[in-house]
């Protein structure tokens with residue numbers, strides 16, 4: 001045993017606390033971000049042994065080059081209609097987000113979260129998955145619903161907790177749920193959906209089904225035990241699940257270094273669990289599509305789970321309750337070297353001769369009209385803050401399938417209280 | 424003396440104690456550079472450095488576990504759990520480890536540490552930013568549970584909690600963080616500047632754990648309350664012209680039984696109010712204590728006024744919230760019986 005005497009010549013221990021490159025008032029510098037050329041990463045066969053692709057978590061799969069051309073083995077070779085539809089869906093997410101953000105600012109609801117700059121993550125995945133695959137999203141994958149044609153009015157009614165909200169005003173805005181669209185109910189408790197997705201996938205495998213599950217989690221939330229529980233179970237049972245980590249580099253005010261992103265990548269978590277890990281340019285819709293497709297095909301072929309890190313950037317605040325200028329330089333998002341997913345897909349389509357500025361403007365105008373019309377329609381059913389849209393009685397429904405005596409009694413008391421308040 | 428809101432008072436408690444005791448470290452999600460989502464730890468990292476006030480990964484179990492390890496080393500961690508609703512991943516570490524360390528080692532290892540967390544509704548936070556889980560912690564052994572209701576107490580109690588030799592859960596009523604609350608959500612409030620309890624000394628002082636305060640003296644009925652509900656109780660008594668004695672428990676474990684007993688024996692009637700769900704809530708414990716000790720002084724059954732046994736709804740927030748109407752009905756019953 002070494003005695004403390006022998007250690008004397010060493011420096012005193014010190015604690016390392018990760019710190020982002022730039023704080024407010026400083027210049028952001030993304031020059032240190034390693035960006036391999038588009039098309040430079042090999043695409044293995046789906047039945048490759050995870051041990052043979054341990055380099056993939058440390059590189060970056062990219063398809064669209066700086067000129068908007070699709071290059072390399074990961075190019076999913078999508079037809080122009082699909083590309084246009086993806087462009088439309090991403091643009092719709094953006095227009096919808098902008099509108100609902102403003103509605104919150106106008107006092108029509110309590111809370112909102114945008115996904116500006118991250119639209120490809122959900123939209124491209126939705127296109128790569130089958131329509132009946134089950135999604136376990138976070139609050140930033142509204143693009144899944146939009147890509148699956150969930151009515152905007154339904155989304156807005158949820159945001160307003162109004163009379164049209166099928167969740168009966170119980171959930172915080174944006175915590176959508178729609179079983180029919182394969183969109184699992186969003187939880188406020190970070191990470192909980194991850195093992196649930198694995199369990200759903202295990203269920204599908206137990207029953208010899210053909211559907212797979214996909215889950216999303218933020219870089220920050222990968223620190224939760226539930227992330228590690230999920231990947232452990234997924235690996236053990238080779239569950240048919242696509243596990244996405246949306247690395248937008250920020251949690252609320254803490255950067256990805258606080259989540260463990262300083263020493264390694266999020267995709268590299270996969271290595272320790274013995275499953276494939278892909279690291280993907282999350283602002284490249286074609287790369288997101290291709291990686292999702294690869295992982296989905298593996299899952300469908302009983303080859304098990306894949307962990308996909310989608311490297312992107314949270315351009316705006318965490319939510320309407322957040323002001324990022326308090327902890328990071330202003331305008332950092334505009335400098336993100338991997339650009340804007342919407343603009344990149346647009347450039348790609350224009351390069352193919354399948355799109356032009358005029359059509360793009362028409363699209364934006366048309367989406368603006370659609371969103372405005374949906375907003376008008378949903379606001380007819382109320383906004384938050386006025387008379388509550390839900391009845392007092394409804395508050396006691398759905399705690400259990402049946403109302404036990406104590407909830408019946410409490411419901412009576414609540415009604416009596418409402419009556420007393422009216423007087 | 425300075426006028427402080429709850430946040431400023433809590434911030435000041437941290438500042439005073441970090442200045443006095445180099446073993447105090449402050450940790451939690453977003454508490455470092457940013458100073459916490461409610462800004463309770465603002466400025467601490469700048470003043471005391473990154474190894475004394477720092478951000479943690481989003482892993483409440485990890486936060487609690489590492490904080491316990493730091494306390495075992497000899498530090499005094501003051502941990503922020505961003506919302507009480509997100510404390511559950513840390514439940515095992517707090518309940519099975521922090522709460523039992525002294526006992527299982529016969530005092531060989533002890534854990535002077537504080538877990539702070541905003542709790543309660545009233546900010547349209549929906550079911551995951553509104554919960555009041557105090558009874559869960561009151562139910563297990565070895566954890567003290569403290570809940571202030573005003574800036575003066577918040578600072579004094581937090582300092583006492585930091586100095587306490589055992590783990591303390593410190594729930595902060597977020598409804599009254601920034602501004603006061605006078606019981607009625609639909610009415611204008613008196614600003615903190617006009618509340619005597621917002622006069623807070625800048626330096627060190629303590630409000631002892633385990634001691635209740637009589638927030639209002641009265642003779643006809645005792646209202647037992649803590650946190651935001653103290654303000655509901657005061658407003659209701661005032662509004663209805665009831666000669667109620669309002670006891671602000673301040674600490675629920677260990678609860679100040681002497682003050683409770685003296686008051687209920689004086690008034691002969693007792694109404695308990697908390698925002699948490701009813702079944703198995705701390706009100707049940709209080710009702711049991713009151714009947715055990717004051718049975719022959721009671722002139723009416725003890726009443727409980729609580730949140731309902733449902734998750735906290737978003738749109739019906741104020742229907743759920745136990746406000747003056749609900750308390751008024753119970754007071755009337757207690758006084759008529």
Ligand SMILES: Cc1ncc(C[n+]2csc(CCOP(=O)(O)OP(=O)(O)O)c2C)c(N)n1
Nearest residue numbers: 140188189190218219220221250251252509
């Ligand atoms: C269990 C739990 N702890 C803390 C929070 C509070 N919280 C909500 S979102 C968030 C940051 C999440 O960051 P990340 O996972 O990177 O997702 P992003 O918002 O960037 O999409 C935090 C700390 C929570 N909702 N749940």
Ligand SMILES: [Mg+2]
Nearest residue numbers: 218219250251
């Ligand atoms: Mg993030």
